Amino acid sequence: MTSQEKTELIREAADDMKAERIEILDVRKKTSIADYFLVCSGTSDRHVDAIAERVAEKLAVSKLKPLRSEGERSGWILQDYGDVVFHVMKEEQRQFYDLEALWESIQPNPDLEM
Secondary structure: OHHHHHHHHHHHHHHHHHOOOEEEOOOOOOOOOOOOOEEEEEOHHHHHHHHHHHHHHHHHHHHOOOOOEOOOOEEEEEOOOEEEEEEEEEEHHHHOOOOOHHHHHHOEEEEEEE
């Protein structure tokens, strides 16, 4: 499965659970740790957990399991699927850490040019 297909599965599962402000960050030219980061918000700790659980369930159907998953019941869950990293967090944490602005500010790495 391509990283774009994996990203779309994650986006669909998060959307099914009414995740808010779903953003896909293409980081292929900025880092070698992943191709895409997908960031979304939940309205409460329980909502964040439910979104992450739904994503894990939907990808498990395609025989995909996260290489690691961190942050259960903390308001910010990260699921690392290798070429795609999924972040779901409460809005307050999302605004504080502002991953979108962080990755936007990083200049492309010429060694990673395609």
